[in-house]
Amino acid sequence: MTSILAVTEQRDGVLRKVSLETLAAARQLADAMNGGGATVDAVVFGEGDVKGADELGGYGADRIQTANHAEFARYAPDGQAAVLEVLGRSADAIVFAATATGRDLAPRVAARLGVACATDVTAFGVEDGKLVATRPVYAGKALQKVRLTASPAVLSIRPNTFPATEVAKAGAIESVSIPEFSRRVTVTGTKAPEGGVLDVAEAPIVVSGGRGLKEPANFRLLEELAAALGNAAVGASRAVVDAGWRDHAAQVGQTGKTVSPGLYVAVGISGAIQHLAGMRTAKVIVAINKDKDAPIFKVADYGIVGDLFEVVPRLTEEVKKLRE
Amino acid sequence: MKIAVCLKRVPDTTTKIVIGADGVSIDETGVKFVPNPYDEYAIEAAISLKETAGTGEAVVYSLGGDAAQETMRTALAMGMDRGVLLQAPGSPDGLVIAKAFAAELEDQGFDLVLFGKMAVDDYNHQVGPMTAELLALPCITAVAHLDVTDGTITADREIEGALESSTCTLPAVLTCEKGLNTPRLPKLKGIMAAKKKPLEVKPVDLDGGGLEVVSLELPPDRPPGRIVGEGADAVPDLVNLLRTEAKAL
Numbered sequence: 001m002t003s004i005l006a007v008t009e010q011r012d013g014v015l016r017k018v019s020l021e022t023l024a025a026a027r028q029l030a031d032a033m034n035g036g037g038a039t040v041d042a043v044v045f046g047e048g049d050v051k052g053a054d055e056l057g058g059y060g061a062d063r064i065q066t067a068n069h070a071e072f073a074r075y076a077p078d079g080q081a082a083v084l085e086v087l088g089r090s091a092d093a094i095v096f097a098a099t100a101t102g103r104d105l106a107p108r109v110a111a112r113l114g115v116a117c118a119t120d121v122t123a124f125g126v127e128d129g130k131l132v133a134t135r136p137v138y139a140g141k142a143l144q145k146v147r148l149t150a151s152p153a154v155l156s157i158r159p160n161t162f163p164a165t166e167v168a169k170a171g172a173i174e175s176v177s178i179p180e181f182s183r184r185v186t187v188t189g190t191k192a193p194e195g196g197v198l199d200v201a202e203a204p205i206v207v208s209g210g211r212g213l214k215e216p217a218n219f220r221l222l223e224e225l226a227a228a229l230g231n232a233a234v235g236a237s238r239a240v241v242d243a244g245w246r247d248h249a250a251q252v253g254q255t256g257k258t259v260s261p262g263l264y265v266a267v268g269i270s271g272a273i274q275h276l277a278g279m280r281t282a283k284v285i286v287a288i289n290k291d292k293d294a295p296i297f298k299v300a301d302y303g304i305v306g307d308l309f310e311v312v313p314r315l316t317e318e319v320k321k322l323r324e
Numbered sequence: 325m326k327i328a329v330c331l332k333r334v335p336d337t338t339t340k341i342v343i344g345a346d347g348v349s350i351d352e353t354g355v356k357f358v359p360n361p362y363d364e365y366a367i368e369a370a371i372s373l374k375e376t377a378g379t380g381e382a383v384v385y386s387l388g389g390d391a392a393q394e395t396m397r398t399a400l401a402m403g404m405d406r407g408v409l410l411q412a413p414g415s416p417d418g419l420v421i422a423k424a425f426a427a428e429l430e431d432q433g434f435d436l437v438l439f440g441k442m443a444v445d446d447y448n449h450q451v452g453p454m455t456a457e458l459l460a461l462p463c464i465t466a467v468a469h470l471d472v473t474d475g476t477i478t479a480d481r482e483i484e485g486a487l488e489s490s491t492c493t494l495p496a497v498l499t500c501e502k503g504l505n506t507p508r509l510p511k512l513k514g515i516m517a518a519k520k521k522p523l524e525v526k527p528v529d530l531d532g533g534g535l536e537v538v539s540l541e542l543p544p545d546r547p548p549g550r551i552v553g554e555g556a557d558a559v560p561d562l563v564n565l566l567r568t569e570a571k572a573l
């Protein structure tokens with residue numbers, strides 16, 4: 001029997017939303033492989049119960065495999081890789097999300113299993129029983145298709161590309177026995193940085209600002225717009241990150257995050273090729289810039305040529321009206 | 325402190341991508357190659373850790389064709405002591421590269437093996453943690469803040485909406501994130517000295533790996549956009565289009 005592992009993530013005992021995307025991709029893969037006979041096993045790591053885990057059956061999980069260990073309250077790379085190494089030996093594919101955690105864990109598991117790994121997959125198909133994955137390379141300037149010839153196929157999917165899908169499956173809960181492992185790295189804790197918890201790489205809407213904002217305090221305008229939009233994160237160009245106006249965690253582009261939100265609003269950003277690399281896969285792009293020849297308008301679906309200090313407050317106002 | 329850095333030669337980030345005749349790689353005609361930007365943070369970390377320790381060696385490794393030597397000289401000019409090129413053709417997958425590095429680095433007594441978080445050409449984020457697993461060494465990825473004291477590493481990495489702190493002991497593998505430090509520029513004296521530093525070339529045999537590149541294509545062009553209007557007066561039209569046409573609000 002074929003089985004696909006969907007590796008979920010939790011933080012502070014609560015399942016992370018991106019896990020439903022991982023599960024959607026795993027379900028899609030299961031339905032495409034071997035004429036649809038594969039089962040999807042969602043793997044949940046935690047110290048005890050993880051909030052939201054029992055709902056995974058509603059999103060396509062045939063089984064929910066809970067791996068409980070005192071150390072799994074936090075991310076525990078060595079222990080979790082050891083669990084997945086064992087589970088992976090009898091799986092046909094292991095699906096991760098290409099998040100900070102997934103990017104750390106997927107290659108470890110692949111190396112332990114002696115198989116290759118496809119990172120940041122945005123689409124896939126099955127040809128002759130083998131997974132063929134599409135992934136952006138050269139900062140999104142090209143799309144590479146790779147065939148994963150070894151088994152299990154290990155892949156991580158880009159957040160915001162495989163929407164969470166409600167599919168009712170059994171979602172039978174089983175507990176996984178934890179193999180012996182040697183802990184080489186200890187995660188001692190997390191600290192919240194400035195700027196809220198919604199990450200630009202996962203937010204459904206991103207409002208980004210560049211040097212056109214003139215000074216750090218003016219980012220308040222974008223925070224207000226993001227608040228009005230709801231579910232939005234504030235991003236930044238490298239120019240303003242390097243200037244120390246915004247945290248690197250918010251940087252979008254080649255040496256920052258790659259984002260694929262439903263809506264990306266670029267404010268006072270010229271649209272340098274390295275910035276475009278990080279956001280060109282957004283579904284809808286809006287640009288606000290006073291220079292009508294700014295390269296950002298070449299990728300924008302909708303543009304307003306004008307002074308951001310006039311346009312943005314007005315936009316916030318109109319969005320608020322709409323949301324009322 | 326004995327430190328290794330794995331450095332990849334990659335196309336400059338401004339490169340306009342042209343697909344090669346084989347349909348699976350880029351056309352390298354006229355492309356400028358540079359050290360992978362994330363690997364420069366690794367080089368800077370290696371040099372400054374060695375400087376702080378007062379003794380030791382910082383060795384730069386690369387896997388690829390002979391052209392990688394030029395990139396390695398840049399690292400030597402920054403202050404790395406010597407280089408080893410694992411000479412191999414083609415573009416092997418991450419695990420194949422990791423196996424070659426693991427075989428080379430094993431038993432050499434390195435306290436630290438440093439990588440970039442990812443290579444900006446393939447975006448794989450793999451070779452560092454894979455090499456660590458093969459060597460059974462502790463590994464912290466995407467390190468943005470680092471402290472090494474008395475054989476213990478404390479490191480912070482960016483996770484979504486937070487910083488995650490980890491600790492481990494030497495020897496260890498780290499992959500470097502932007503913000504870790506500011507890479508130094510090679511000085512003229514360093515460039516002159518680099519010409520005389522040892523750069524060993526070792527041919528390696530690689531297996532075929534498990535990732536076959538089927539095709540490389542340019543992404544579909546975004547459909548041409550439009551300027552909705554000028555100034556704040558255009559905002560209601562924009563909001564309307566976002567709501568009704570794009571269904572983004």
Ligand SMILES: Cc1cc2nc3c(=O)[nH]c(=O)nc-3n(C[C@H](O)[C@H](O)[C@H](O)COP(=O)(O)OP(=O)(O)OC[C@H]3O[C@@H](n4cnc5c(N)ncnc54)[C@H](O)[C@@H]3O)c2cc1C
Binds near residue numbers: 209212240267
């Ligand atoms: C190796 C490498 C990696 C890089 N990685 C990244 C990356 O990850 N992300 C990234 O963003 N960049 C990256 N860059 C930098 C990139 O090349 C650009 O320098 C940077 O994106 C420019 O930032 P900006 O658009 O904020 O500033 P600018 O290019 O200075 O643009 C400011 C824009 O604001 C507009 N403006 C000014 N005032 C107003 C106003 N009142 N109203 C409306 N508009 C106004 C101007 O018309 C202009 O278009 C990288 C560069 C290199 C070499």
Ligand SMILES: Nc1ncnc2c1ncn2[C@@H]1O[C@H](COP(=O)(O)O)[C@@H](O)[C@H]1O
Binds near residue numbers: 385443
């Ligand atoms: N061919 C190579 N030669 C030297 N180092 C490499 C090579 N490929 C990858 N690396 C290292 O591994 C890191 C991650 O690369 P990747 O897994 O390809 O994204 C890079 O930042 C380099 O430090």
